[in-house]
Amino acid sequence: MQVYEQSISAVCQMDWPKDRILIQVLDDSNDESIQWLIKAEVTKWNQKGVNIIYRHRLIRTGYKAGNLKSAMSCDYVKDYEFVAIFDADFQPNPDFLKLTVPHFKNNPELGLVQARWAFVNKDENLLTRLQNINLCFHFEVEQQVNGAFLNFFGFNGTAGVWRIKALEESGGWLERTTVEDMDIAVRAHLNGWKFIFLNDVKVLCEVPESYEAYRKQQHRWHSGPMQLFRLCLPAIITSKMAFWKKANLIFLFFLLRKLILPFYSFTLFCIILPLTMFVPEAELPMWVICYVPVLMSFLNILPTPKSIPFIVPYLLFENTMSVTKFNAMVSGLFQLGSSYEWVVTKKAGASETELELLNQLKEQKEANPTPVKKVNKIYRKELALAFLLLTASVRSLLSAQGVHFYFLLFQGVTFLVVGLDLIGEQIS
Template sequence: MADLFIYVSLLLIWAMLFYHAFLMLGGYYHSLKYKNYKRRLNRLNLPEGEYPTVSILIPAHNEEMVIVETIQSMIQLDYPKHKLEVVIINDNSSDQTGSIIDKYAKAYSYIHAVHTKPPFAGRGKSGALNQGFNYSTGEIIAVYDADNTPEPSAIKNLAIGLMKDRRAGAIVGKFRVVNANKNLLTRLINIETLTFQWLAQAGRWLWFRMTTIPGTNFAIRRRVLEELGGWDEKALSEDTELSIRVYNLGYYIRFFPEAITWEQEPENIRVWWRQRTRWARGNIYVILKYLFQMHKLKNKKVIIDIFYFLFTYLLFFGGVLISHIIFIVNLVHDLELSIGVVSYALLITGFLLFVTEICLALSIEQRQLTLKNFLIVLLMYFTYSQLWVFLVVRATYLEIKRVLFRQEITWYKTQRFKQLERKRNSA
């Protein structure tokens, strides 16, 4: 029986490794096409009068530590200010966030403060975004988290991308980690972030014309958001859930890495654990919401993503967990595994494939494939990646308990850290 379990677990693990290798090749090919495309970016500029009106929504709950830099980056955006409005939603903050926003709203006509009030206050990011959306007027809606500092050209690139591609319902930019060099954890997150964008985002875009809306640095057409009825306030991963509904309308979501923002990532394991648990629970919510409704989906391509989430959070992590359990039990009690040397060869080969995929992603970004990052990647497989296994188990338990006992969804806002110096790596 132990042999059967180890064979099944290895099959699941290798299926995911092959799929990720396939995506990473797509991401790498996309980066090559993108480098050639950058030379022609100037042709994308629109005449001054043809730029669409853009509303930027920034949900903010107790963000006094980072909100000033975010607002300053909005002021520095290279976009016609008479076509721009920045709607900052002060969502039931108990610190100085509200007064900071009000100060800037008085000084700049295109900056607007929205203060949520009960019973709509403090209900999470989706609720705050819906409040800001109801206030906004732009033809295009862009979203940034309160810890983001987009580069001056970010909004222009997102807006032009939508104007030049009528089939795109939304467009997604690239995000970089502003505190990547703070400690080992932020370095690991930086590597994870770059890999996700070039593997999952760019790779899926090249092969399937699919990309997932992230929580920040994206733009969506107002008419699309109106047709969808805004954000799902029950979703902890409101971005993933919104992506599926956009595809189901018949649009696609374009990946456009020229639109760049910089964001802060967790600097200690406690904050990371709580943030990633929320993400995992949100994705499990999406699986449960759409798994038994796939036959009702108009755009069958969405099934690719639903199945990917199902495979990742149930089958792949399940396979990894089973293999770990068998390995540990076999150390103290001989399970008489017949696979023996073959299993170790497969595990070692899988590790090398993991390292190759990540290094390929790092090679796309300037000054990221360094000796230090390579050594961190080696460490990442045995530490950071393994934490995800336990995190998904915890998130699955919490989400099952919420469904069974009909518990109210509680939102965890990621803790921010004061940045003494913001040093950006080259994008």
């Protein structure tokens, strides 16, 4: 079953009165064969009595924001009070609307109800396991805490229900950045709308299985917020919100996770530490090298106790990803070309049952191996830093700096593995 079939099937089977729901399938693809297949799937469900329509834009500007803006401008939207949004690889359970929409009752200030994501392929490879650690921390700590204490968090772009009035009063979907979800959330927050996060309502989806897809996703997720921060800062400062809410929005929501931590990891572990091996007078205290990063990694991994054995690979990989995040952060802040690129994240399109079948096929292939040539990409920045770190590790060994040697060695090897595209599912 293809990704679009899974999502359309799941949405069409949601438990809600047929005369009180309209499903729009927003297809922005440029492949006519894919368009035909999606139309056929929509027609199939329409013939079963589901109120579903297919929409394809002739002028495909503005990426996802432009697509959503176009869909919300239709005349029939005025007949509805709420809109639930799902990306192409998301599969809501039949009771999704019954678990989310009732929260709006007798709560006129509520603008958004956000569900959390659950990943059908989280155990597919090392890369998906490491992503699961990050995303579990994001949902179970960041989203849940902000929702409980501030009634605000970043909209995740999917698996959420919006009050249409909140969208309209906040300016609707804007095409000015590649993070239209975060954009509308910030503007709605500035307009006084409140959000609720439901950690116990889960929607199945996938995480990228290849490093190339994950790298592009992370670039967009870190360049977009910096674009938005630059655009929203004047509005935040001049808003009528309480000072502590402004401080939270500026320093915690925008700067800490999206700017300060990537900058800290990149400059400390990829630049300063290896260079100190070549300058005898320079020395970094042990707590900077070991205690702080280990503590941060341990806190991130707490929401997923089963992932504790992966704490060392997680720490090393996060330091490696700081290169991509730092580059994205700079491009977003200074409006460089790559910050405006929207690349659709490649997904495998597997449901839970299909993953079991895929695992069986893999076992059969392992029993009867056939040579398959895989093409690995080369990432020059990561390889350059691998060379620097491994050279520094040799210098550290010669100067008998034990702890520095092991860290530089393992971090250098991690950069080498990533630079040669040896992590995650390979793209053939």
